[in-house]
Amino acid sequence: MQWLWENRDLVFGLTLEHVRLSIVPIIVGFIACIPLGWLANRYRMTRAIQLTLFGILFTIPSLALFVTLPSVLGTKILNPINVVVALTIYAIAIMVRGAADAFDSVSRDVIQSATAVGFSSISRFWTVEFPLAGPVLLANLRVVSVTTVSLLSVGALVGNGALGYLFINGYQRDFPTEVMIGIVFTLLIAIAFDQALVGIGRLLMPWTRRSKTVARVAAPVAGGV
Amino acid sequence: MLFVAAILFIFDPENLLGDKGILPRLVDHLLYTGLSLGAALLVGIPIGLLIGHTGKGKNVVIALTGSFRALPTFGLLLFIILFTGLGLWPLVFVLAVLAIPPIIAGAYSGLDSVSRETIDAARSIGMTEWQILGKVEIPLALPLILGGVRSATLQIIATATIAGYVGLTGLGRFLIEGLAYHDYTIAFAGAILVAGLALAADGVLALLQKLVVPHGVSRGSARTTTKSKRRSIPSAMTRAPITEG
Numbered sequence: 513m514q515w516l517w518e519n520r521d522l523v524f525g526l527t528l529e530h531v532r533l534s535i536v537p538i539i540v541g542f543i544a545c546i547p548l549g550w551l552a553n554r555y556r557m558t559r560a561i562q563l564t565l566f567g568i569l570f571t572i573p574s575l576a577l578f579v580t581l582p583s584v585l586g587t588k589i590l591n592p593i594n595v596v597v598a599l600t601i602y603a604i605a606i607m608v609r610g611a612a613d614a615f616d617s618v619s620r621d622v623i624q625s626a627t628a629v630g631f632s633s634i635s636r637f638w639t640v641e642f643p644l645a646g647p648v649l650l651a652n653l654r655v656v657s658v659t660t661v662s663l664l665s666v667g668a669l670v671g672n673g674a675l676g677y678l679f680i681n682g683y684q685r686d687f688p689t690e691v692m693i694g695i696v697f698t699l700l701i702a703i704a705f706d707q708a709l710v711g712i713g714r715l716l717m718p719w720t721r722r723s724k725t726v727a728r729v730a731a732p733v734a735g736g737v
Numbered sequence: 738m739l740f741v742a743a744i745l746f747i748f749d750p751e752n753l754l755g756d757k758g759i760l761p762r763l764v765d766h767l768l769y770t771g772l773s774l775g776a777a778l779l780v781g782i783p784i785g786l787l788i789g790h791t792g793k794g795k796n797v798v799i800a801l802t803g804s805f806r807a808l809p810t811f812g813l814l815l816f817i818i819l820f821t822g823l824g825l826w827p828l829v830f831v832l833a834v835l836a837i838p839p840i841i842a843g844a845y846s847g848l849d850s851v852s853r854e855t856i857d858a859a860r861s862i863g864m865t866e867w868q869i870l871g872k873v874e875i876p877l878a879l880p881l882i883l884g885g886v887r888s889a890t891l892q893i894i895a896t897a898t899i900a901g902y903v904g905l906t907g908l909g910r911f912l913i914e915g916l917a918y919h920d921y922t923i924a925f926a927g928a929i930l931v932a933g934l935a936l937a938a939d940g941v942l943a944l945l946q947k948l949v950v951p952h953g954v955s956r957g958s959a960r961t962t963t964k965s966k967r968r969s970i971p972s973a974m975t976r977a978p979i980t981e982g
Contacts, residue, residue: 567939568936571891571932571935571936571939572928572931572932572935573894573895573896573898573928573931573932573935574895575895575898575899575909575912575928575931576895576898576912576927576928576929576931576932577928579912579915579916579921579924579925579927579928580925580928580929582921583739583740583921583925589916589921654803655803655806658803658806658807659806661807662806662807662808662809662810665809665811665812666809666811666899668811669899669902669912669913669916670916676809676811676812678812679809679811679812679815679816680815682815682816682819683815683818683819686819687819688816688819688820691812691815691816691819692816694809694812695808695809695812695813695816698807698809698812699807699808702807703807706803706807
């Protein structure tokens with residue numbers, strides 16, 4: 513605790529850095545998954561290609577990606593861009609699969625009804641399919657958020673790990689408290705991001721909140737029978 | 738070109754054997770992976786089957802898989818090592834901790850995907866609970882159970898690279914050495930090797946996953962796949978993000 517107080521500027525700075533570096537992949541992952549998920553859902557062919565391609569990218573270990581990206585991008589190894597790009601690739605990889613599932617989860621009947629009452633395919637996408645895919649998209653985005661925040665610390669091995677710096681520094685100085693504080697602050701950021709996403713989801717998709725309470729009320733009845 | 742140099746490094750026979758060779762490090766990497774996966778299976782499979790069979794504790798699983806994902810494995814490993822000292826077991830412990838949630842999630846969602854009618858039918862013809870589990874639920878759930886094992890394996894392989902940072906070897910050692918000596922050819926070669934190993938393992942397990950689909954299910958699959966796909970747990974839960982380390 514004393515160490516934390518004495519080094520509050522360092523920890524605070526690293527925390528901000530952690531937030532800054534991990535927020536980009538989450539946002540880009542979400543935005544990219546909308547057209548990709550739409551494509552994957554629309555054409556069987558693109559779906560197969562996308563799932564395979566991102567499946568492969570997803571398999572590459574992060575440390576390996578951190579090390580190889582500089583030579584692909586032509587950046588310096590210590591450039592934070594490398595870590596951000598690597599995490600963005602993972603975010604997109606998770607989201608593409610998730611978005612394909614999400615758009616899949618929209619009932620055919622609803623889509624057909626929307627078409628029948630005269631929605632064009634674009635307005636149907638934005639006003640019917642996208643909002644209804646929302647809960648599954650959100651579930652995947654929460655996975656992306658948690659993963660990104662926790663993976664970022666590995667970037668410390670290539671000089672850009674934000675709070676991961678505390679792991680390495682604490683380890684080298686044989687000082688567990690510092691490592692512990694790194695872990696705790698990483699977890700705090702992950703929780704904060706997760707809660708923020710849940711909050712945004714409630715705000716934008718009020719119907720999910722309602723259906724949940726219905727389910728909860730209905731459950732005991734079913735259990736009783 | 739770095740890529741070419743890295744490929745040349747990998748295929749140079751001089752780098753294959755010897756203390757710092759590719760082969761011994763590959764063997765070590767596989768050893769870490771095998772030990773951790775074994776430990777994780779011993780703990781994860783029974784728990785997952787128990788939860789899946791009884792249907793109790795579902796929320797615990799979801800909360801667990803979510804929160805464990807947030808735990809930075811790298812930090813946890815360094816933290817533990819500061820108390821236990823360097824060695825193989827802290828690594829195996831941390832990797833197993835990492836792998837248990839996806840294994841539980843896979844086993845649980847596998848059993849959960851078996852239709853209630855099938856289980857009721859099995860019960861009604863007089864099967865005991867153990868028979869239902871062993872002869873009905875597990876065979877039907879095996880592809881999803883293996884799905885959990887698959888993502889656990891990939892996470893372990895990827896994360897085992899940090900062994901190179903804590904006095905052990907494995908393929909991650911090339912990455913760590915390369916970074917430490919600013920020899921990016923070696924680091925790049927290590928990256929290719931780890932990625933190759935991960936892809937190979939993923940391919941083998943994917944194949945295995947296809948092979949274990951029971952005959953009756955694959956024959957009827959034209960009718961049922963889309964339905965069962967919908968019913969299963971969102972893929973995000975079982976297909977856990979791989980790649981720490």
